[in-house]
Amino acid sequence: MSTRDDMLTRIxxxxxxxxxxxxxxxxxxxxxxxxxxxxxxxxxxxDYRAVVERVAPDGIPAAVAAALSLATRVVIPPGLPxxxxxxxxxxxxxxxxxxxxxxxxxxxxxxxxxxxxxxxxIAVTGTIVLDHGPDQGRRALSLVPDVHVCVxxxxxxxxxxxxxxxxxxxxxxAGRPLxxxxxxxxxxxxxxxxxxxxxxxxxxHVLLVGTDHPLPPA
Amino acid sequence: MSGTFIGMPKFQTAAKEALGNSQQRxxxxxxxxxxxxxxxxxxxxxxxxxxxxxxxxxxxDNVLSHLDTYLVQLEExxxxxxxxxxxxxxxxxxxxxxxxxxxxxxxxxxxxVKSMATQEIGLNEALEVxxxxxxxxxxxxxxxxxxxxKPSHILVPAIHRNRAEIREIFLRExxxxxxxxxxxxTSNPRExxxxxxxxxxxxxxxxxxAISGANFAIAETGTLVVVxxxxxxxxxxxxxxxxxxxxxxxxVLPTLEDxxxxxxxxxxxxxxxxxxPYTSTWTGITPGDGPQDVHVVLLDNGRTDALADQVxxxxxxxxxxxxxxxxxxxxxxxxxxxxxxxxxxPIGAILNPQLRGxxxxxxxxxxxxxSLCGACGDVCPVNIEIPELLVHLRTRVVDxxxxxxxxxxQIAMKGAAWMFxxxxxxxxxxKGAELSGRALGxxxxxxxxxxxxxxxxxxxxxxxxxxxSFRSWWKREKGDPR
Ligand code: SF4
Numbered sequence: 001m002s003t004r005d006d007m008l009t010r011i012x013x014x015x016x017x018x019x020x021x022x023x024x025x026x027x028x029x030x031x032x033x034x035x036x037x038x039x040x041x042x043x044x045x046x047d048y049r050a051v052v053e054r055v056a057p058d059g060i061p062a063a064v065a066a067a068l069s070l071a072t073r074v075v076i077p078p079g080l081p082x083x084x085x086x087x088x089x090x091x092x093x094x095x096x097x098x099x100x101x102x103x104x105x106x107x108x109x110x111x112x113x114x115x116x117x118x119x120x121x122i123a124v125t126g127t128i129v130l131d132h133g134p135d136q137g138r139r140a141l142s143l144v145p146d147v148h149v150c151v152x153x154x155x156x157x158x159x160x161x162x163x164x165x166x167x168x169x170x171x172x173x174a175g176r177p178l179x180x181x182x183x184x185x186x187x188x189x190x191x192x193x194x195x196x197x198x199x200x201x202x203x204x205h206v207l208l209v210g211t212d213h214p215l216p217p218a
Numbered sequence: 219m220s221g222t223f224i225g226m227p228k229f230q231t232a233a234k235e236a237l238g239n240s241q242q243r244x245x246x247x248x249x250x251x252x253x254x255x256x257x258x259x260x261x262x263x264x265x266x267x268x269x270x271x272x273x274x275x276x277x278x279d280n281v282l283s284h285l286d287t288y289l290v291q292l293e294e295x296x297x298x299x300x301x302x303x304x305x306x307x308x309x310x311x312x313x314x315x316x317x318x319x320x321x322x323x324x325x326x327x328x329x330x331v332k333s334m335a336t337q338e339i340g341l342n343e344a345l346e347v348x349x350x351x352x353x354x355x356x357x358x359x360x361x362x363x364x365x366x367x368k369p370s371h372i373l374v375p376a377i378h379r380n381r382a383e384i385r386e387i388f389l390r391e392x393x394x395x396x397x398x399x400x401x402x403x404t405s406n407p408r409e410x411x412x413x414x415x416x417x418x419x420x421x422x423x424x425x426x427x428a429i430s431g432a433n434f435a436i437a438e439t440g441t442l443v444v445v446x447x448x449x450x451x452x453x454x455x456x457x458x459x460x461x462x463x464x465x466x467x468x469x470v471l472p473t474l475e476d477x478x479x480x481x482x483x484x485x486x487x488x489x490x491x492x493x494x495p496y497t498s499t500w501t502g503i504t505p506g507d508g509p510q511d512v513h514v515v516l517l518d519n520g521r522t523d524a525l526a527d528q529v530x531x532x533x534x535x536x537x538x539x540x541x542x543x544x545x546x547x548x549x550x551x552x553x554x555x556x557x558x559x560x561x562x563x564p565i566g567a568i569l570n571p572q573l574r575g576x577x578x579x580x581x582x583x584x585x586x587x588x589s590l591c592g593a594c595g596d597v598c599p600v601n602i603e604i605p606e607l608l609v610h611l612r613t614r615v616v617d618x619x620x621x622x623x624x625x626x627x628q629i630a631m632k633g634a635a636w637m638f639x640x641x642x643x644x645x646x647x648x649k650g651a652e653l654s655g656r657a658l659g660x661x662x663x664x665x666x667x668x669x670x671x672x673x674x675x676x677x678x679x680x681x682x683x684x685x686x687s688f689r690s691w692w693k694r695e696k697g698d699p700r
Contacts, residue, residue, distance in 0.1 A: 002305070003305045003306065003307050003311060004305040006307060007289075007305050007516075007518050008286050008289070008290070010522040011522055012286050013526070014523075014525040014531075015283060015285070015286070015525065020284060021276070021279040021280050021282075021283045022280060023276075023472065024272075024277060024280065026273055026479075028475040028478060029475065029478070044492065047492075101506050105422075105423045105457045109423060124492065125485075125492040127493045132504075138506060138508070139456040139498075139507055139508055140507075140508075143449065143452050143456055144457075161477075161481050161482050162478040164478070165474055165475050165478050168474075169474060172474055172499070173439065175501050175502065177498065177500040177501070177508060178497075178498070179497070179498055180481075180493070180496065180497035180498075181495070182491070182492070182493035182494065182495050185448050185496065187411055187447060187448045188374070188489070189356070189357040189358035189361070189374055189376060190357070190381055190384055190407040190410055190411070191248070191380055191381055192249050192252045192253070193407045195407050195411040197411070198357065198411055198414070198415055198447075198450070199415060199418065199419070199422070199450045199452070200449025200452055200453075201449075
């Protein structure tokens with residue numbers, strides 16, 4: 001008998017006579033009403049010591065350039081709206097490269113920053129979910145560079161975790177990975193003292209785009 | 219390589235040693251206290267916490283009672299998504315499968331994401347024998363590995379080490395296996411973390427093979443989920459060409475939607491955060507993104523034995539959050555090593571004897587590594603009735619030794635000796651439990667305290683012992699423990 005069959009037989013034997021418990025009656029995907037979903041999102045992302053700014057749609061290029069004022073080599077996903085990095089690209093000494101899928105890990109390691117879009121923002125937990133569509137790119141892009149600027153639209157915000165699954169379902173069904181990001185990478189492994197920035201980007205800079213919120217004067 | 223737990227002395231012997239180590243005890247008290255407070259804070263934020271726990275328990279019970287069906291479905295989904303599925307009956311078979319998969323790639327090293335399942339089977343040691351270096355990439359696991367040490371906590375395995383010790387380990391060991399730490403390294407946690415970042419980056423960028431576990435495996439879609447903080451998981455899951463994941467068969471969830479329950483329960487219970495920094499999901503192979511050679515090893519290693527025990531099977535609901543460790547007065551005093559397993563604390567006390575059987579000294583004594591104060595069951599996010607299981611397993615140990623001297627009783631008496639012989643020690647431990655949010659005033663708490671023997675007799679339907687304080691019980695019994 002193969003190990004597979006043997007294991008399945010053992011399971012069946014272990015469950016002989018056991019109550020077969022049905023799935024729970026649960027209302028999946030319930031909404032969590034929040035008085036000001038964007039404000040909650042901003043507050044919760046800031047709790048993780050990430051930088052969050054609220055910008056108007058036409059303020060994205062300036063905000064991206066300001067967030068990356070120290071950057072020199074920036075990688076972007078192939079489907080990122082190019083105008084988002086237009087201001088940044090006009091700065092002397094800044095190189096912006098759109099990933100064509102052929103950069104090795106070592107080559108990616110020579111970029112200091114990455115700009116991506118996002119799929120979903122979860123307000124209560126301050127989480128950004130990437131479903132790695134064309135404007136977010138393959139996983140390595142938003143992992144290896146040390147600074148991640150992530151553009152989230154207010155229309156992508158949901159209240160809490162239960163609402164976040166439905167908008168991610170298509171990507172999973174299409175076989176794409178997901179990355180849930182809540183603040184910069186962090187460790188508390190040394191005497192429980194939190195240190196931000198281990199292997200993932202040490203700086204997470206979130207731009208929350210909404211129509212009511214013009215970029216504050218610089 | 220980190221040490222194994224083979225040939226561990228029984229819990230009480232190891233506990234006695236650990237109690238003498240005051241540095242470890244201070245570290246532990248500080249750490250468990252901090253996480254306990256954080257957890258309480260974020261759990262209080264959700265007014266439907268109890269409903270979530272019930273949902274978590276119900277989903278797991280549904281999975282466990284249809285485990286054969288869900289595993290076959292998971293296998294199908296994974297295969298369809300381009301992954302190769304392997305089945306491993308025990309540690310030895312799992313190690314053999316993983317070793318031959320690594321060999322087939324020609325790689326001489328692998329990077330590892332912290333995984334309880336691979337620790338449970340002693341994979342690093344098996345790879346070492348095969349001449350393959352396994353690099354742990356979680357900071358705490360790295361500290362444990364470089365220190366030739368054993369993990370002592372599920373979530374923070376190096377909880378027993380302080381910053382000065384970690385600095386020493388880094389200075390002594392890092393350079394021998396890769397990029398050395400900068401000269402002038404201090405014991406500032408930020409500098410220590412930076413040294414680990416630089417040391418490991420070299421390994422991430424060149425690694426061809428990664429090995430992980432999984433927190434959840436979704437039957438419907440074939441999606442695996444890894445929950446982490448540092449980004450070492452993302453590195454391992456993304457950059458190498460080959461990814462091998464060792465997954466306990468109890469990790470299955472039916473649907474993607476079930477994540478809404480567990481992605482609320484796990485981070486809040488585990489690190490005491492609303493959400494952990496990073497969660498990665500992958501579904502077999504994604505062309506152009508991440509490893510293009512993906513393997514999943516479904517591991518039994520005693521789980522079907524636990525499943526066969528009607529009372530014991532609920533231990534398989536466990537999502538390894540470690541909340542029960544942090545509230546346990548016994549764990550807080552003796553630390554993780556005394557449990558002789560990668561699963562310490564209350565969960566270890568109910569899981570190890572079921573996974574490994576109750577033939578060894580340590581596994582026979584583990585069900586007694588508890589005062590039955592009940593704090594563990596109260597915090598468990600999947601409602602495992604840990605005290606009830608402990609009593610159940612005590613009965614099992616005693617039943618298995620019927621005939622000669624009931625060694626379970628002996629164990630119980632010895633177990634009581636270290637913990638209870640000094641009433642201040644005991645009261646302090648109780649205070650720990652009280653601080654954890656358990657109201658000591660609850661009627662049945664004290665009632666359940668009078669020592670291991672009464673729990674043993676309760677479980678055997680003997681008349682309930684007369685109401686008596688623990689200490690008077692002890693005083694009466696102490697002169698004549700047999
Ligand atoms: S038994 Fe419960 S509290 Fe303990 S680690 Fe498992 S899930 Fe967490």
